[in-house]
Amino acid sequence: MSIVVIRNLYVKVLCFLWITLCSCLMALSSCSSGNDKTNCIALxxxxxxxxxxxxxxxxxxxxxxxxxxxxxxxxxxxxxxxxxxxxxxxxxxxxxxxxxxxxxxxxxxxxxxxxxxxxxxxxxxxxxxxxxxxxxxxxxxxxxxxxxxxxxxxxxxxxxxxxxxxxxxxxxxxxxxxxxxxxxxxxxxxxxxxxxxxxxxxxxxxxxxxxxxxxxxxxxxxxxxxxxxxxxxxHPRTYGDNPVSRKESMAAGASIFMELPKGGKAIRSLLFQISEFDSIHYASLMRGLIVNISFDGKRTVRVPLSDLIGAGMGAPAVDSYYLEADGKGKAFLRFAMPYQEQAEIEINNISGYPVTLEVKACLSDWKWENNTLYFHADWRQENGLPTNCGIDYNMGTLKGKGVFKGDMLSLYNHSPRWYGEGDEHIWIDNDTFPSHFGCGTEDYYNTTFAPIHVYFNPFGGAPREDDEASRGYNTFVRTRNLDNVPFNEHLKFEFELISWDGGKVDYASTLFWYGDLDTHMTNPSDDQAALYDFPPAIFTDTEHK
Missing domain, CATH: 2.60.120.1390 (Protein of unknown function DUF2961)
Structure with missing residues (x-):
């Protein structure tokens, strides 16, 4: 082989290696140059x-x-x-x-x-x-x-x-x-x-x-x-395609059962609408309608309707990205809820009052992936909790693998002023100290100091605030987008019970999360806890009446 041929072959090999090296360098630098949207975390x-x-x-x-x-x-x-x-x-x-x-x-x-x-x-x-x-x-x-x-x-x-x-x-x-x-x-x-x-x-x-x-x-x-x-x-869009609905008059103690279409679907929006009821029973009805949802043979949702929609006691209006309600008996959930084979919705009326209830689920096809999770929600309630006694209220403890998506805290404050001075603690998996340690209930729910008005933002708000001194009924809700919290084995969420003056509070909390079918709340309340006879509302300012 001539020297010229060898030299030309050598040049070609060098060119090939140089091009390959440049390609590799470009691939490695694609994240910093903004060319790769799939393998890079970027704005x-x-x-x-x-x-x-x-x-x-x-x-x-x-x-x-x-x-x-x-x-x-x-x-x-x-x-x-x-x-x-x-x-x-x-x-x-x-x-x-x-x-x-x-x-x-x-x-x-x-x-x-x-x-x-x-x-x-x-x-x-x-x-x-x-x-x-x-x-x-x-x-x-x-x-x-x-x-x-x-x-x-x-x-x-x-x-x-x-x-x-x-x-x-x-x-x-x-x-x-x-x-x-x-x-x-x-x-x-x-x-x-x-x-x-x-x-x-x-x-x-x-x-x-x-x-x-x-x-x-x-x-x-x-x-x-x-x-x-x-x-x-x-301005979130409420998905409205492929609706499956049921509307029935429910006597006290009655139930509605609705089976959804089989296989490879997801609930994209879920509507609840009550009608034909005595308005004086509205709060009791909304809390006495217990919503159960099962996916692929296992119940993953069991929450009073008022709390599931993020409204809490009294079921006032809600206006946020995932949750919306008009405060008059109509509410939407925009959490996506996929399932592989089957899904069922059952609502039990334990309120003691008759009502007409419509349930409408709008669905889309859904491809199940290896990391797809089921929607979960559960709740708990404790009454007469003393503040300023070193107690932490457990909002809920989750066991299994999942992603924490939000929560609602609904309460009656018996003490004379602000009850929510306590910090939040969220313990994840094997934490020996909370991974999440805050500065007070108000900051956790995106407000500075105790709120004096109802407020909303895309990530939740305060659907209820009856009194500028924080007495009586209060509700907070927070949902999570980028600030969601994955966990592999365990998540515990609690608030310190600290108030300005000392006293007692009645707390009810609902957690929203995604998880596999075995993930569950370890300490939920039973349905009958929703019938607790709360005190009458306190109003001191005509604008809150």
Missing amino acids: ENLLDEMVSVEADVAFPEPAFTTKHVSSYDRRSVLPGTSSWHANRDNTGFVRYESNNGRVEKVLFDEEGPGVITRMITTGGANGANLRIYLDGAEEAAILIPAYDIAKFPLAIPEGLLYRHEHYDTTQGSSFYYPLPYAKSCKITVDNVDRDYFFHASCRTYPKNTEVRTFTLEEANELQARAQQVSNQLM
Whole structure:
């Protein structure tokens, strides 16, 4: 073989190797360049996931763990001790450090790959600046003045940023715009002479997961998509195709049973409508209609109708992404509920009053995947619970594998003022300390201080607030999109029972989650608990009557 031929062959081999190497490098860098939407966690994917029905019902792939970092009182170290309910919840932080000639308090410092899915800032901290450092950079990628997350340097659409009702005095806001990071995220504040209320929920992915770190440049390019997502969250579509319905007059003690079409389907929306009843019995009827739903031979839903729709005691109106009700007996659930072979809905009237009930399920075909999960909901109630006695109320304990999607807390407050000073704790799998530790009931449900008015946002709200002093009936609901919580074996959710004055409360809670057929709540109440004779409503302000 001639030298020329050998040389030409050598050049061709080198060219082939170079092209192959370049292709590999391009594939490896596709996440950072934005070319790969399927194998990379990036802002666009996360925005899409917020309103993805398919993502709702699936155990996440790649799997991730979750954590909620807050400014809770760091004296809370050991359950059952006197300091567990320590309540200076604006004092906690990670450390002090020096950055570019500034002394800063580090509020959040987590290794990636990960995503911040929800943040709350509040406290009226004019003169302070919030900084977000990404991937170990020496200078912050994002500077937020006045410790006010609503002043994020990007036009955040309304559905992804909720200003609390006390915003004008405290700058309290809930921020749901996702912030992905490949290596790390650190959040600091630069006025170290004061304390701050702070919350950040995050996901952490396995180390080999590709994540494209947030940039303002990419976010500006995706403004149209973010606005579309916001519109979907603010104005959700109620699926209406392929309805299966049943309407019957129900005597006291009667039941309605409805079998759904066989095989490979999903309930996409579920309507309940009561009519032909005495209005004075409305609250009792809505709580005395026990909804049972079974999928593929196993019951996964058993909740009073008033609580299943997120309204709670009295069944007032609800207006959020997954749950909607008019407060007069008509309600929608927009949780997708897939099944492989069969599904059945049964409603039992234990209220003692006659009523006409219509149930309508709208369905679509559904392809069952290896990580598809069933919809679950269950509830519990405890009455006469004393506050300020070191007790934690258990909202519900789940056993098995699944994804926690939300909850409702409905209650009667017998004490003279605010009852919800206690923090939330969520224990996941083998936690020896809660992965999620908050700063109070009000912050968990996206408000600053005790709410004084009914409010709603796409992620829930307060359907009922009878009295500005927080006496009497109150209901909160929260549902989760990107801030959902996967668990593999176990999830326990509780609130500390702390009130301003001491007293007693009656609590009822409902949990919503997706799981396999064996996942269940370990401590539900029985149906008869829904017949508890609650005290009359308290009104002190004519606008609440």
